[in-house]
Amino acid sequence: MPRLNADVSGSLELVLAEVLNNIVKHAYPEGQEGPIEVSMHTRGEDIECRVKDFGRAMPNEALPAGIAPDIPEELDCLPEGGFGWFLIGELAKDLTYTRRDSTNLFSFRMPAGLPIAANQTN
Amino acid sequence: MSARYTSDIETTLDTRMKLESRQEGEDLIVTVGEARVDAAIAVQFKDGMRKFIADGHDRVVLDLSNVGFLDSSGLGAVVAVMKLMGPDRRLDLAGLTPTVEKVFRLTRMDLVFKIFDDLDAAVSPSAATT
Numbered sequence: 384m385p386r387l388n389a390d391v392s393g394s395l396e397l398v399l400a401e402v403l404n405n406i407v408k409h410a411y412p413e414g415q416e417g418p419i420e421v422s423m424h425t426r427g428e429d430i431e432c433r434v435k436d437f438g439r440a441m442p443n444e445a446l447p448a449g450i451a452p453d454i455p456e457e458l459d460c461l462p463e464g465g466f467g468w469f470l471i472g473e474l475a476k477d478l479t480y481t482r483r484d485s486t487n488l489f490s491f492r493m494p495a496g497l498p499i500a501a502n503q504t505n
Numbered sequence: 506m507s508a509r510y511t512s513d514i515e516t517t518l519d520t521r522m523k524l525e526s527r528q529e530g531e532d533l534i535v536t537v538g539e540a541r542v543d544a545a546i547a548v549q550f551k552d553g554m555r556k557f558i559a560d561g562h563d564r565v566v567l568d569l570s571n572v573g574f575l576d577s578s579g580l581g582a583v584v585a586v587m588k589l590m591g592p593d594r595r596l597d598l599a600g601l602t603p604t605v606e607k608v609f610r611l612t613r614m615d616l617v618f619k620i621f622d623d624l625d626a627a628v629s630p631s632a633a634t635t
Contacts, residue, residue, distance in 0.1 A: 389603065393603060393604030394604075394607070396604070397576060397607075400544070400574075400576045401576060404544045404577075404578065454614070454617060458587070459588060461587070461588060462581075462584070466581065466608075467576075467577040467578075469611075473611050
């Protein structure tokens with residue numbers, strides 16, 4: 384795996400954290416335990432990530448819309464959640480979700496600006 | 506600005522949340538001593554901040570310069586603290602590291618908070634009134 388610049392690694396860490404948080408909270412809720420498999424590969428200029436779990440399916444077996452929460456004028460109405468999938472959608476590309484054989488598979492690419500030449504041995 | 510841990514940390518050790526506070530003029534400065542404010546610690550952060558804001562300062566500056574990583578749960582906790590303070594008091598932010606700044610910018614929460622480059626800027630005489 385090539386060395387990533389701080390901006391890319393920060394974004395990658397953030398997206399992975401949000402995906403993993405979602406799995407821990409919703410796929411394996413209330414103390415349920417289960418494995419999570421994470422793999423990363425270079426793909427062209429990008430880092431391609433796959434995250435697999437064996438827990439509950441996403442609602443409707445689909446990705447949420449990932450729409451930015453409204454920022455209202457009133458302090459009391461400010462959102463305290465709902466940012467996770469929005470951040471994933473802003474930072475990652477080609478996000479997919481597949482439910483198959485009681486597993487959840489998320490995949491996404493993180494634009495990393497990797498030199499293509501460095502990947503030609505792949 | 507070096508992180509100095511005062512007796513305030515004693516009150517938060519039970520939650521393993523490192524928060525240090527000091528008075529600066531009329532303001533309260535709270536420095537987060539954690540490298541990460543994420544889902545694992547968001548609730549402790551909110552609880553730890555609750556006792557600092559209970560002192561009733563009109564302006565609290567949250568120094569995030571030690572925090573290299575903040576996720577959506579951490580963001581939600583910071584927003585929650587501001588809401589706890591109510592509309593007549595201010596929670597300002599200082600010292601956002603690049604990835605933390607990115608989270609605030611993408612979610613447009615940078616428009617909700619007053620954000621200073623560092624603590625010096627946050628406590629300058631003009632900062633409190635702007």
